[in-house]
Amino acid sequence: MDKNALIEGINALKKEKNAIILAHNYQNPEIQDIADFVGDSLELAKISEKIKEEVIVLCGVFFMAETSHMLAPDKQVLLPVLTADCPMARMITKEDVLKLKEVHPKAAVVTYVNSTADVKAVSDICCTSSNAMKVIQSLKEEEIIFIPDRNLGRNMARFIAKKFIYHEGFCPTHEEISEEEMRTLKDSLPHQVEIIMHPEVNPKIAAYADKLLSTGGILKYAQISENRDFIIGTEMGMHYRLEKIAPQNRYFNIGRDMVCPNMKKIHLQDVYDALSKGTHLISLPADVREKAKAAIDR
Numbered sequence: 532m533d534k535n536a537l538i539e540g541i542n543a544l545k546k547e548k549n550a551i552i553l554a555h556n557y558q559n560p561e562i563q564d565i566a567d568f569v570g571d572s573l574e575l576a577k578i579s580e581k582i583k584e585e586v587i588v589l590c591g592v593f594f595m596a597e598t599s600h601m602l603a604p605d606k607q608v609l610l611p612v613l614t615a616d617c618p619m620a621r622m623i624t625k626e627d628v629l630k631l632k633e634v635h636p637k638a639a640v641v642t643y644v645n646s647t648a649d650v651k652a653v654s655d656i657c658c659t660s661s662n663a664m665k666v667i668q669s670l671k672e673e674e675i676i677f678i679p680d681r682n683l684g685r686n687m688a689r690f691i692a693k694k695f696i697y698h699e700g701f702c703p704t705h706e707e708i709s710e711e712e713m714r715t716l717k718d719s720l721p722h723q724v725e726i727i728m729h730p731e732v733n734p735k736i737a738a739y740a741d742k743l744l745s746t747g748g749i750l751k752y753a754q755i756s757e758n759r760d761f762i763i764g765t766e767m768g769m770h771y772r773l774e775k776i777a778p779q780n781r782y783f784n785i786g787r788d789m790v791c792p793n794m795k796k797i798h799l800q801d802v803y804d805a806l807s808k809g810t811h812l813i814s815l816p817a818d819v820r821e822k823a824k825a826a827i828d829r
């Protein structure tokens with residue numbers, strides 16, 4: 532099928548199946564274009580709770596589909612490509628968390644939403660990159676086990692007077708930026724360009740940024756800032772999103788495209804197949820789902 536036929540087919544199937552398509556900000560442009568809603572992982576999870584449709588086609592990675600299922604267990608959540616997974620979420624297991632809790636019994640386990648349901652289920656509370664600071668400050672515990680992203684944890688810990696215990700997880704897409712790249716970038720900037728990076732970057736790299744913002748934060752800031760030129764230090768899908776939402780600005784990469792291969796696995800054919808065949812249904816055991824949801828709701 533050619534692109535137009537696929538889009539027509541997807542729209543017809545959406546009506547027939549009473550389905551909605553949700554896409555993450557890092558998805559391929561063709562997927563962002565056919566989605567009913569595009570947002571960050573928290574926004575996608577929250578909207579799952581509110582929608583009236585019976586089927587959610589989640590164009591993102593595995594943990595996002597799990598989170599949608601947790602918040603909307605009465606709906607069918609479909610992940611079009613089952614291997615679209617987040618390597619960082621797989622860097623820690625439930626057993627690793629239980630061991631950390633044993634060694635640090637007084638600490639609260641704060642888990643970044645980019646984690647598996649099994650890990651969320653043994654956590655005290657979940658956070659996103661936009662609310663992590665607020666979540667940690669709201670806790671009475673003075674010791675924090677922050678998982679799985681060591682970079683997000685360390686980028687926040689600079690501003691919080693609590694003891695942090697990390698697990699050495701990281702996002703490969705954000706971790707691979709080198710200091711050499713940042714020095715070259717800084718030296719080559721011809722005029723006033725603001726460097727905005729995601730807090731999943733290594734703290735050494737974060738030091739070069741003018742602002743550290745979540746994807747939702749970047750989108751909001753681009754719409755209100757008086758600056759017009761920005762270096763965007765996060766996954767390339769954000770450039771497409773920014774050009775749509777705030778086209779008055781110019782967006783540059785860090786000197787090369789940052790690409791999360793897992794976020795690029797879903798194409799129109801996969802969405803069509805998901806709708807026509809009901810693939811791949813994401814489901815969790817009820818106890819895991821409820822415990823993980825409690826950590827999100829807290």
Ligand code: SF4
Pocket residue numbers: 592616617618619620645702703704705766791792793794
């Ligand atoms: S960009 Fe990084 S954190 Fe996001 S899904 Fe890809 S690997 Fe995971």
